[in-house]
Amino acid sequence: MRSKGDYQRASECYNTVIKIKSIMDFTRLVPNVYYVDIKDGLKLFVDCLEFNIGYEELKSKNPFCVVEKKELRMNLFEHKELAKEHNPEFRLVTNSIEEVYKKVSASHPEFLHPNLSKVTLRPWGAKEFALRDNQVCIIIQQW
Numbered sequence: 001m002r003s004k005g006d007y008q009r010a011s012e013c014y015n016t017v018i019k020i021k022s023i024m025d026f027t028r029l030v031p032n033v034y035y036v037d038i039k040d041g042l043k044l045f046v047d048c049l050e051f052n053i054g055y056e057e058l059k060s061k062n063p064f065c066v067v068e069k070k071e072l073r074m075n076l077f078e079h080k081e082l083a084k085e086h087n088p089e090f091r092l093v094t095n096s097i098e099e100v101y102k103k104v105s106a107s108h109p110e111f112l113h114p115n116l117s118k119v120t121l122r123p124w125g126a127k128e129f130a131l132r133d134n135q136v137c138i139i140i141q142q143w
Contacts, residue, residue, distance in 0.1 A: 028071060028072075028073060030073045030074065030075060031074055031075070031088065031090070032074075032075045032076075032077060033074060033075070033076050033077070033086075033088060033135065033136055034077050034078075034079045034082035034083040034085075034086055034135070035076060035077070035078055035079075035083050035135050036078070036080050036083045036084075036134075036135075037078060038058065038063045038064075038065070038076055038077065038078035040133050040134055040135060041067075041076040041133070041135065041136075042065070042067075042076070043108075043133070044108075044111060044131065044133045044136070044138075045067045045074065045076070046067060047108065048104060048107065048108040048111055048131070049069070049092075049104075049131075049138075050069065051067040051068060051069045051072070051074075052067065052068055052069065053065050053066070053067055054066040054067065054068040054073070062077070062078065062079070063077070063078040064076065064077050064078070072092075083135060087135060087136065087137070088135075088136050088137075089136065089137040089138070089139065090136065090137070090138050090139070091138070091139045091140075091141050092138055092139070092140050092141065093141050093142065093143065094140060094141070094142050095142060096142070097119055097127050097128075097129070097140060097141070097142035098119060100140055101118075101119050101129055101140070104131065104140075111131040111132065111133060112129070112130070112131060113129075113130035113131060113132045113137060115130065116128060116129050116130035116139070117129065117130075125143065126141050126142065126143050127141070127142045128140065128141045128142075
């Protein structure tokens with residue numbers, strides 16, 4: 001038979017687990033992207049994908065900005081050495097891939113990735129097309 005102390009210890013353990021879970025409740029991932037010339041990133045994210053500049057230090061010695069769209073955020077940095085080391089790939093999920101494709105292909109066809117330049121149904125069930133600049137690859141995806 002369990003004692004009152006056993007139940008109290010179990011309750012304390014449960015409450016500790018709940019607290020840990022709430023501490024680990026992340027709300028978003030905000031990546032850093034490094035460019036040789038930050039203007040290249042602004043062309044892709046702001047001009048093409050219609051992100052907004054939420055904060056900027058573009059005229060500083062070390063140009064930097066935050067681009068955002070709804071709950072999405074990304075930090076862009078001008079840093080030649082790190083740009084040479086990092087070429088990230090991102091996936092942007094949408095519910096309207098055909099409309100996104102029409103807009104991007106009409107306004108910025110230079111960003112269409114040659115290996116996935118049309119909306120394509122992939123074997124895993126997602127529709128995708130891809131964009132690239134000289135630093136990043138972005139796969140636009142709809143499930």
